[in-house]
Each structure stands twice: as C-alpha cells, then as structure tokens.
Amino acid sequence: MSLRIDRRFFLSALAAAPILPGSLFHTAAHAQAGDPLPSWNEGRTKDSILAFVAAVTREGSQSFVPARERIATFDNDGTLWVEQPMYVQLAFALDRVKALAAQHPEWTSKQPFKAALEGDLRTLAASGERGMVELIMATHASMTTAEFEKVVGDWLATARHPRFDRPYTSLVYQPMLELLAYLRANDFKTFIVSGGGIEFMRPWTERVYGVPPEQVVGSSIKTRFQMRDGRPELFRLPEINFVDDKAGKPVGINEHIGRRPIAAFGNSDGDLEMLQWTTLAGDRRRFALIVHHTDAEREYAYDRHSHFGRLDVALDAANANGWTVADMKKDWKQIFPTDAGPLGTGARAIK
Amino acid sequence: MSLRIDRRFFLSALAAAPILPGSLFHTAAHAQAGDPLPSWNEGRTKDSILAFVAAVTREGSQSFVPARERIATFDNDGTLWVEQPMYVQLAFALDRVKALAAQHPEWTSKQPFKAALEGDLRTLAASGERGMVELIMATHASMTTAEFEKVVGDWLATARHPRFDRPYTSLVYQPMLELLAYLRANDFKTFIVSGGGIEFMRPWTERVYGVPPEQVVGSSIKTRFQMRDGRPELFRLPEINFVDDKAGKPVGINEHIGRRPIAAFGNSDGDLEMLQWTTLAGDRRRFALIVHHTDAEREYAYDRHSHFGRLDVALDAANANGWTVADMKKDWKQIFPTDAGPLGTGARAIK
Numbered sequence: 001m002s003l004r005i006d007r008r009f010f011l012s013a014l015a016a017a018p019i020l021p022g023s024l025f026h027t028a029a030h031a032q033a034g035d036p037l038p039s040w041n042e043g044r045t046k047d048s049i050l051a052f053v054a055a056v057t058r059e060g061s062q063s064f065v066p067a068r069e070r071i072a073t074f075d076n077d078g079t080l081w082v083e084q085p086m087y088v089q090l091a092f093a094l095d096r097v098k099a100l101a102a103q104h105p106e107w108t109s110k111q112p113f114k115a116a117l118e119g120d121l122r123t124l125a126a127s128g129e130r131g132m133v134e135l136i137m138a139t140h141a142s143m144t145t146a147e148f149e150k151v152v153g154d155w156l157a158t159a160r161h162p163r164f165d166r167p168y169t170s171l172v173y174q175p176m177l178e179l180l181a182y183l184r185a186n187d188f189k190t191f192i193v194s195g196g197g198i199e200f201m202r203p204w205t206e207r208v209y210g211v212p213p214e215q216v217v218g219s220s221i222k223t224r225f226q227m228r229d230g231r232p233e234l235f236r237l238p239e240i241n242f243v244d245d246k247a248g249k250p251v252g253i254n255e256h257i258g259r260r261p262i263a264a265f266g267n268s269d270g271d272l273e274m275l276q277w278t279t280l281a282g283d284r285r286r287f288a289l290i291v292h293h294t295d296a297e298r299e300y301a302y303d304r305h306s307h308f309g310r311l312d313v314a315l316d317a318a319n320a321n322g323w324t325v326a327d328m329k330k331d332w333k334q335i336f337p338t339d340a341g342p343l344g345t346g347a348r349a350i351k
Numbered sequence: 352m353s354l355r356i357d358r359r360f361f362l363s364a365l366a367a368a369p370i371l372p373g374s375l376f377h378t379a380a381h382a383q384a385g386d387p388l389p390s391w392n393e394g395r396t397k398d399s400i401l402a403f404v405a406a407v408t409r410e411g412s413q414s415f416v417p418a419r420e421r422i423a424t425f426d427n428d429g430t431l432w433v434e435q436p437m438y439v440q441l442a443f444a445l446d447r448v449k450a451l452a453a454q455h456p457e458w459t460s461k462q463p464f465k466a467a468l469e470g471d472l473r474t475l476a477a478s479g480e481r482g483m484v485e486l487i488m489a490t491h492a493s494m495t496t497a498e499f500e501k502v503v504g505d506w507l508a509t510a511r512h513p514r515f516d517r518p519y520t521s522l523v524y525q526p527m528l529e530l531l532a533y534l535r536a537n538d539f540k541t542f543i544v545s546g547g548g549i550e551f552m553r554p555w556t557e558r559v560y561g562v563p564p565e566q567v568v569g570s571s572i573k574t575r576f577q578m579r580d581g582r583p584e585l586f587r588l589p590e591i592n593f594v595d596d597k598a599g600k601p602v603g604i605n606e607h608i609g610r611r612p613i614a615a616f617g618n619s620d621g622d623l624e625m626l627q628w629t630t631l632a633g634d635r636r637r638f639a640l641i642v643h644h645t646d647a648e649r650e651y652a653y654d655r656h657s658h659f660g661r662l663d664v665a666l667d668a669a670n671a672n673g674w675t676v677a678d679m680k681k682d683w684k685q686i687f688p689t690d691a692g693p694l695g696t697g698a699r700a701i702k
Contacts, residue, residue, distance in 0.1 A: 068563060145605060189565070202609045212419060213609030214540070215565075220606060225598040225624050232628045234605055241606075247576040254496060254585055255571060255592075256607060258553045258564030273576050277583045 036182040039175040039334040045289075046331065048324045049179065052287040056262060057186050063285045067187035071261040073253060073274060074180070076194035076201060076218075078267040078309040079291050080209060082161065082171040084300040086121075087308055089200050091168075092155055094119070096139035104138075113138070137238035141221055145199065145234045152200055164336075169208050175332045176265070176291075180209055183263070191261075193217045193253055195245035195270050217256045219244045245270045250277035267291040272314040275323060288323040290314060295329035387533040390526040390685040396640075397682065399675045400530065403638040407613060408537050414636045418538035422612040424604060424625060425531070427545035427552060427569075429618040429660040430642050431560060433512065433522040435651040437472075438659055440551050442519075443506055445470075447490035455489075464489070488589035492572055496550065496585045503551055515687075520559050526683045527616075527642075531560055539614070544568045544604055546596035546621050568607040570595045596621045601628035618642040623665040626674060639674040641665060646680040 040046040055063040056070065077083035097107070097116040107113035112131035115123035124131065140148065161171055180190050192211050194201060198218030205211040220241040223234040244252040250273050253261065264271070264278035267290055275288040292311065293300050303311040318325050328335070391397040406414040407421065428434035448458070448467040458464035463482035466474035475482065491499065512522055531541050543562050545552060549569030556562040571592040574585040595603040601624050604612065615622070615629035618641055626639040643662065644653050654662040669676050679686070 068557070071565075198606070198609070206419070214422075214607065216609060223602050223605060225601040225628065227627065227631075230631065231633060232601065232624070232631050234601060250576045250583065250585060251574050254574060255549070256565065258549070258567060273583070276578065277576065280581065280583050282582060 036185065037175065037178050039178055039332060041331055041333050043331060045324055045326050049182075049287075049289070052263065052285070053183070053186050055285055065262055065284065069259060069262065070183075070186070070188040071191065071257060071259050072183050072188045072263040073191045073193040073217075073257075073261045073265070073278065074176070074211075075266040075268070075271045075274070076192050076196055078293065079265055079271070080172055080176050080192070081168065082164075082299065083309045084293075084302065084306075085162065085308075087196070088168045089196050091159065092152065092200070093135055093139045095155060095159065096151070097135065100139065133240070137221075140197065141236045141238040143236055145223060145236060148199060148236055149203055153203060156204065166336075169204055171336060172208055173291075173332070174334045174337050175326075177209065177337065179265075180211070184210065188263070189215065191215045191217060191253075191257060193244065193249055193264075193274060195219055195243070195248075197221075198244070217244055217252045219248075247273045249274035253277065261286075263287040263289075265289050265291070266314070267293065268309040268311050269314045270309075272317060275314065275317070275321075279321060279323065288318075288321070290318050290323060290325045292325050292327050294327050295332070295335070297329075298335045299328060301329075387536065388526065388529050390529055390683060392682055392684050394682060396675055396677050399638075400533075400640070403614065403636070404534070404537050406636055416613055416635065420610060420613065421534075421537070421539040422542065422608060422610050423534050423539045423614040424542045424544040424568075424608075424612045424616070424629070425527070425562075426617040426619070426622045426625070427543050427547055429644065430616055430622070431523055431527050431543070432519065433515075433650065434660045435644075435653065435657075436513065436659075438547070439519045440547050442510065443503065443551070444486055444490045446506060446510065447502070448486065451490065484591070488572075491548065492587045492589040494587055496574060496587060499550060499587055500554055504554060507555065517687075520555055522687060523559055524642075524683070525685050525688050526677075528560065528688065530616075531562070534614070535561065540566065542566045542568060542604075542608060542612075544595065544600055544615075544625060546570055546594070546599075548572075549595070568595055568603045570599075598624045600625035604628065612637075614638040614640075616640050616642070617665070618644065619660040619662050620665045621660075623668060626665065626668070626672075630672060630674065639669075639672070641669050641674060641676045643676050643678050645678050646683070646686070648680075649686045650679060652680075 037046055037049065040049075055061065056065040058064055074080055077087055081088070094116050097113055101107055101113075101117055104113065107117060112124050112127035112135055115121070115127065116135060143151070156167065156169060159168060160166060161168055164171055183190055190211055192201060192205060192209070192215065194217070196218050198216055198220045201218055202213040202216050205216050206213065222237040222239045222241045224237055226233055226235055242248065242252065246269070249271065253274065260281060261278045262284070263286065264275050265288070266275060271290070275290075279286045279288045290311065292315070293302050293309070295301060302309065303315060315325070317323070326332070388397055388400065391400075406412065407416040409415055425431055428438055432439070445467050448464055452458055452468055455464070458468060463475050463478035463486055466472070466478065467486060494502070507518065507520060510519060511517060512519055515522055534541055541562055543552060543556060543560070543566065545568070547569050549567055549571045552569055553564040553567050556567050557564065573588045573590040573592045575588055577584055577586055593599065593603065597620070600622065604625065611632060612629045613635070614637065615626050616639070617626060622641070626641070630637045630639045641662070643666070644651050644660070646652060653660065654666060666676070668674070677683070
C-alpha cells in the first residue's frame with residue numbers, strides 16, 4: 001500500500017460519550033504507590049525519565065523548576081495511541097464517507113469519494129492534498145460542533161481496530177498512561193499537542209488520558225458563531241483554520257499554552273520542531289523522548305519508511321541532541337492496558 | 352474626540368517583567384476568610400454572585416456542576432482593568448511609533464504614522480481599519496516573540512496612565528480581583544477572553560490576576576517557527592491570525608478551552624456573543640455579569656456612545672436575558688487596589 005498522506009490533512013472534531021469500559025488512567029494512577037512506571041523495563045530509558053523529574057522537582061537545586069512552569073506536551077497518534085495501519089481519524093473519515101454515500105449518489109463516480117467507498121487507498125493517496133482536503137471537508141464540516149461531537153462519539157463507540165478488535169480508545173499505551181500520571185503526580189501540567197483534529201480528541205482525552213479539553217492542542221477547521229431559534233451554536237465551516245503539525249506545533253504551543261514546555265514526547269518527524277522548541281532554548285534543563293515503534297509482534301515496527309508516523313529526521317536529531325529514544329520492544333513491559341477487553345489478533349504480527 | 356477604533360485591531364503581544372510592586376490578587380485571597388467579596392457593597396448584584404456560586408457547588412443539588420466543568424471567562428479591557436481614555440494596547444502602539452520614528456523618517460509625512468506621532472487621534476481614526484492594521488503591524492510584528500515580550504515588558508514598567516499616574520497594571524479592579532479569587536476558591540478555572548493581544552497580556556496576567564498564560568485567550572498575529580544559529584524561535588509576522596472579539600469570542604473559547612463556560616464576565620458589546628454562548632444553551636444554571644461604568648468620579652462613566660468599550664446592544668440583552676449588571680458606582684466600595692502607589696489625579700473626574 002502506498003498511502004502517502006500528509007498529517008496536514010487530519011483536522012478537527014468533537015466526540016462525546018464515555019468510550020471506555022473503565023477509565024484507563026486510573027489504573028496507571030494506582031501504580032504510583034510503588035514504582036511509578038511499572039510497565040517500563042529497567043534501563044537507561046526509564047532512568048532518564050526518573051532522573052529528569054527528580055532534577056526539576058528538587059527544591060533548592062539549580063535544576064529546580066517551579067510547578068507552574070512544569071509544562072509537558074505529548075503528541076497523540078503513535079505516541080499515546082496506535083496510528084497503524086492508518087491514523088484513526090482517517091479510518092473515521094472513510095467510514096463517514098460510506099455513511100453519507102446514500103445522500104451523495106454522485107460520489108460513486110467522483111474522486112476521491114469513489115476510492116474511499118471502494119477502499120482503494122492507492123487512488124485515494126494519488127488524489128493528493130486536494131483530494132484529502134475534499135474528503136475531510138465533506139466528512140468533518142457543515143454541521144454544528146455539537147452535531148460533530150455526536151457523530152464522532154457514535155463512531156468511536158462502535159468502531160474496532162482491524163487487527164486488535166478493540167475500540168480505538170483502548171489501544172492506548174499503558175507505559176505512556178503511567179508516564180502522564182507520574183508527571184501529574186509531580187505537579188506537571190500535561191498537554192496533548194497533536195496533528196490530529198482538536199475536536200476529534202477533546203471529548204475522550206480526559207477520560208482516557210486524564211487530559212482535560214482545555215489542555216488539548218490540535219489541528220482545526222474554522223467555526224462560525226450563530227444564533228438559531230434563540231440558541232447559540234458554532235457551525236463548522238469547510239475551511240482549514242490551523243494545522244498543528246511539524247513547524248505548526250511550536251506555533252500551536254505558543255498560541256494555546258503561552259509557555260515553553262520543559263518536556264515533550266513524540267514519535268515522528270511531525271514532532272521534530274516541538275522537540276526542538278522544547279529543548280534547545282539553552283536556558284535550563286529540559287527533556288525530550290521519542291517513542292520508537294520496534295515491536296511488530298505486540299504492536300508495529302516502523303520508522304524511516306512508514307507512510308504514517310514516519311520517523312527519520314527526528315531520529316537523527318535525537319542522537320544529535322541527546323533526546324531519549326524509547327525502544328518499544330526493549331523498554332516496554334506491556335503495550336496496552338489489560339483491562340479493556342480482548343486484544344483479538346494481538347499476537348499476530350502484521351507489518 | 353471621535354476615535355472610532357474597532358476592537359478588531361488590537362492584536363497580539365508578550366510582556367515580560369514583574370509589573371506590580373506587590374501581587375494584587377494575593378490581597379484578594381486574604382479576604383477570603385470572612386466576606387469573600389469585601390469590595391462589593393451589599394445588594395442584589397453581590398447576592399446574585401453568591402447565590403450562583405452556592406448553587407453550582409452544592410453537592411447533590413440539581414444545580415451542582417462538577418469542579419472540572421466550572422469554567423469562568425473574563426473579558427479584560429474595561430472588565431478587569433481600565434480601558435479609558437483609550438485601550439492600553441493602543442497607548443502602547445502610539446508610544447511604540449514614537450520610539451521607532453527615528454528608524455522610519457518617512458513616517459513624518461506618511462499616514463497613519465504622522466497622525467500617531469502628532470497625537471492626532473482624529474486623523475488616526477479617519478485612517479480606518481487599514482490605517483489601524485498598518486499601525487499594529489509596524490509596532491507588533493517583524494520580531495521574535497521573545498523580543499516582543501521584552502518591548503512590552505519595558506513599556507509597561509515605565510508607562511503611566513495619564514489621569515491616575517499609576518502603572519497600567521495597577522489600574523485593575525479590586526472587586527474583580529476578589530471575584531477571580533472567590534471563584535478559584537470554589538474550584539472554578541478562570542480564563543481571560545479578550546479582544547486584546549494574547550501576547551500583550553500573558554506575561555503579567557498570572558502575577559496580577561492569578562490567571563496563568565495557558566488560560567489567556569486573545570487576538571493574535573501569525574508566527575513562524577525558525578531555527579537561527581541552532582536556537583528555535585517564533586517570528587511574529589505582519590499578518591492577522593485571529594480576532595477574539597464579538598462573534599470571535601465563542602470561537603476563541605471553543606478553540607482554546609473546548610468547554611462551554613458556566614459563567615462569563617464582560618462590559619461591552621464586544622462581549623455579547625460570549626455571554627450568549629455561555630448562558631443560552633438551555634441546559635443548566637449559568638451566570639453572566641456586565642460591569643457598567645457609571646462612576647466618573649472614581650473611574651469613568653460611559654456606555655452607549657463610548658468609542659472604547661461601547662455598551663449598547665449587550666445592555667439591552669442583559670435585561671432581556673436576566674444577566675446581572677454591576678453598577679460600578681453603586682456596587683463597588685472600592686475601585687482600585689490600595690497598595691499600589693498613588694492614584695494621582697484619581698479624584699479629578701474626566702469624562
């Protein structure tokens with residue numbers, strides 16, 4: 001499959017409902033009593049995290065950082081949840097095209113919709129940026145924020161990952177849930193900074209990650225305020241507002257947070273500039289970590305040649321800048337939470 | 352003077368330094384022990400605030416709102432600090448034109464800069480939207496965010512209000528400082544949602560209001576990420592990004608916060624849509640308050656015909672929708688904090 005789809009296209013949303021059977025991040029919080037990172041194997045990676053947190057929280061030390069400045073930013077796709085075999089939001093868009101097809105008979109002969117309906121990802125990819133924007137606008141816009149929230153919520157409640165046969169929101173990484181909880185226990189404020197749609201993430205990030213909507217930064221489409229029958233609403237316009245990817249991530253961080261993070265976590269070239277912005281100011285101790293997907297058996301193995309979540313330039317930059325690289329296969333004792341239902345074909349390696 | 356300058360033009364910024372001799376919001380916090388709102392006179396206005404907070408914090412009651420959903424948004428100019436005789440940020444822009452004039456000899460004969468240099472506000476206003484944008488772009492852009500932060504910080508450290516002879520950041524409203532502290536003491540998260548420049552406010556809002564940078568929403572210009580000599584920086588472009596005023600306020604609230612506030616505070620028609628968005632969803636108990644400037648003696652008296660902070664449509668809407676209107680003269684025992692130096696000509700009424 002040669003689906004070369006740039007992160008620039010996965011924009012906006014709002015999903016509503018309780019997605020998970022249980023709240024996963026509570027599981028992580030329970031682990032805090034003893035080892036705060038029980039799903040991380042002992043070794044240099046885990047040590048680098050613990051050493052950084054110890055350093056910035058040690059009052060009176062040179063490396064101490066006041067609690068209000070302890071900002072940590074996390075990419076989402078591939079850093080906190082699965083992004084293979086395609087971005088979850090793309091799977092949503094493709095399903096949405098199918099759901100809307102009856103109202104759009106012209107789609108059976110019009111690209112890129114024809115390709116989306118036929119599952120022809122090669123042709124879809126060939127439709128390029130313009131095709132992708134058409135697809136997103138047709139599936140993500142021209143409704144109110146409340147309506148979109150419901151659409152996304154309904155989809156997430158029933159959609160299943162093709163390999164693991166689990167709801168997407170349960171395919172989050174247990175070690176990262178523990179890391180989020182560990183940082184918060186040390187008075188960090190944790191933010192998501194994702195190329196994904198801000199309104200596609202917000203409704204479930206608090207329940208799943210413990211990250212409230214106001215701490216989610218993402219790509220967005222424009223909205224328009226209007227009064228309808230005496231009720232105020234925001235209408236989603238088929239127009240890109242902001243692409244929170246690559247060089248857009250520092251811009252989004254500055255716009256939403258207004259402080260430079262002291263720690264950042266990513267997994268792909270889309271996170272390069274966020275990690276640079278976070279760590280290279282030259283003023284104080286800071287931390288960056290890249291999740292390297294090396295485990296085809298338990299999850300996926302990909303880096304320099306992947307269509308989604310390509311990790312190439314940022315992997316070289318990690319070596320040059322002393323960023324920590326977490327080797328999923330070696331560093332993670334467990335990939336997914338155990339309490340969220342069957343992993344289905346989890347043992348079957350699909351590359 | 353007929354300066355009709357739309358809020359749409361006052362964009363962006365970052366100021367740095369400790370502005371105030373003492374941290375004013377601590378003063379407010381100290382008052383919490385007894386009456387949480389000591390600078391508010393007894394009466395219907397104060398009662399309406401106390402009753403709302405009691406209702407949403409009463410566990411088990413129908414009106415109870417969980418702490419994480421207790422979002423309160425505050426306009427800044429005219430709601431938290433003085434906006435007469437002109438927006439503080441406009442005073443900054445005019446001073447900035449003077450400071451930069453030596454590098455721009457052409458400005459002595461080019462509008463709107465000539466008018467700005469000559470203090471000719473009438474001609475300045477006549478230059479319209481285009482003139483205002485030129486002025487803002489010439490004074491707020493084409494430098495890094497760090498450089499702009501320093502420029503704003505230096506200005507705020509020395510600039511004085513023409514009537515009160517105090518630093519602008521000490522001309523904040525004591526009753527509103529108490530209100531911010533009171534809401535936070537009741538587990539509200541307080542946000543600023545201002546038409547003013549987001550980076551003009553962020554560096555001092557935490558110290559002055561207790562509102563951290565990540566809880567400030569405002570207008571902005573675009574920035575570009577770049578690496579220079581191995582250091583990452585954000586460069587401010589002469590291009591408007593977002594205007595957080597009027598119908599832009601609900602859009603900014605949704606983009607930055609992602610939850611609908613349960614309480615909102617404003618003082619002008621620029622806040623109308625924010626108050627509508629906050630209160631008219633029809634789902635639960637919500638609160639809106641408008642600060643009505645009625646005190647020419649201690650501050651200013653203006654509403655339907657003011658060039659800055661016009662309050663006309665929103666005043667009618669307050670009556671129609673049951674929003675609380677705070678009458679500054681009647682409801683506020685004290686206007687400014689007492690511990691921030693001389694009020695200068697505070698007793699002289701200027702209309």
